[in-house]
Amino acid sequence: MQRAQPAPVKSKSQKKEKAPPEVPDIIVDPERNIHYEKGKFLGKGGFAHCYEIRNQISGEVLAGKVVPKHLLVKQYQRDKMAQEVQIHRNLCHPNVVKLYHFFEDRMNVYITLELCPRRSLMELHKRRKSVTEPEARYFTHQVVEGVLYLHDLKIVHRDLKLGNLFLNDELQVKIGDFGLATTVENDERKRTLCGTPNYIAPEVLNKMGHSFEVDIWAIGCILFILLIGHPPFESKTLEETYSRIKHNNYTIPTETSSSASQLIRQLLDPVPGRRPTAKTVYRDKFFKAGFMPTRLPVSCLTMVPHFN
Numbered sequence: 612m613q614r615a616q617p618a619p620v621k622s623k624s625q626k627k628e629k630a631p632p633e634v635p636d637i638i639v640d641p642e643r644n645i646h647y648e649k650g651k652f653l654g655k656g657g658f659a660h661c662y663e664i665r666n667q668i669s670g671e672v673l674a675g676k677v678v679p680k681h682l683l684v685k686q687y688q689r690d691k692m693a694q695e696v697q698i699h700r701n702l703c704h705p706n707v708v709k710l711y712h713f714f715e716d717r718m719n720v721y722i723t724l725e726l727c728p729r730r731s732l733m734e735l736h737k738r739r740k741s742v743t744e745p746e747a748r749y750f751t752h753q754v755v756e757g758v759l760y761l762h763d764l765k766i767v768h769r770d771l772k773l774g775n776l777f778l779n780d781e782l783q784v785k786i787g788d789f790g791l792a793t794t795v796e797n798d799e800r801k802r803t804l805c806g807t808p809n810y811i812a813p814e815v816l817n818k819m820g821h822s823f824e825v826d827i828w829a830i831g832c833i834l835f836i837l838l839i840g841h842p843p844f845e846s847k848t849l850e851e852t853y854s855r856i857k858h859n860n861y862t863i864p865t866e867t868s869s870s871a872s873q874l875i876r877q878l879l880d881p882v883p884g885r886r887p888t889a890k891t892v893y894r895d896k897f898f899k900a901g902f903m904p905t906r907l908p909v910s911c912l913t914m915v916p917h918f919n
């Protein structure tokens with residue numbers, strides 16, 4: 612197993628472009644005898660390419676995640692994929708992407724997922740930079756609700772980041788990509804992590820053993836980015852970013868409201884045991900300190916909404 616440690620930083624041009632997988636126009640789930648028409652390309656990740664797929668009989672449109680088998684030659688790659696599906700398939704919550712089925716053909720492994728047509732909070736952040744406090748309350752509260760559900764099931768996601776917080780047409784948040792997720796027993800501390808999470812917590816960098824608190828830390832990073840417009844420990848180099856994380860060196864701008872600043876400080880506590888649980892965060896006064904919309908207009912993906 613590979614430990615999370617500073618990965619060599621590659622510029623975009625240095626990164627090897629993976630050829631798209633060969634995907635048939637009609638994808639067949641042999642076990643259930645469902646035929647899907649391949650639709651538009653949705654995006655790609657470390658292993659997977661994702662397409663809209665349409666059930667030929669029911670007309671239902673889903674997301675189809677396609678992983679070419681040639682990328683699953685090493686045992687740890689197969690184990691990681693199996694672990695991802697094993698954890699994700701049993702989940703059922705309004706703030707977690709639904710995994711329906713998985714199957715394979717000669718070339719690829721396929722996972723069918725609930726379609727999130729409004730992309731992720733990453734694209735929203737790229738367009739808007741920071742969002743208003745009511746929007747930050749709306750999005751973060753849904754993330755916390757999903758995380759509360761996962762933690763109750765003893766699942767740690769370990770890679771919560773804007774790009775894994777997908778949005779459906781109602782702009783409901785759906786936590787996705789369980790590629791680094793794991794289950795933990797009561798007091799167990801995980802020591803290894805395959806891959807490097809984006810909003811990495813200090814206890815992971817310091818290899819002190821980690822658990823649920825890494826997701827709480829990541830929620831702190833997410834709330835910070837939503838409200839302030841950039842990641843708390845962002846810097847020019849990975850080494851400097853890791854050093855800032857280890858020294859808990861970040862600054863909350865003075866114009867941030869006191870309830871938001873207080874919550875961010877609790878979430879980004881360097882001592883994992885001092886961070887609040889998901890349940891405590893869910894009830895935090897930040898969510899009651901001002902307006903929290905029950906829904907948001909799609910226009911807020913690109914423009915500041917006006918609340919009456």
Ligand code: ADP
Nearest residue numbers: 653654655656657658659661674725726727788
């Ligand atoms: P990987 O596991 O290889 O990192 P991801 O799960 O991140 O792959 O998926 C790759 C990309 O596919 C995402 O960045 C996103 O653009 C798109 N995607 C993934 N899941 C969905 C979904 N449920 N609905 C819509 N698009 C999705």
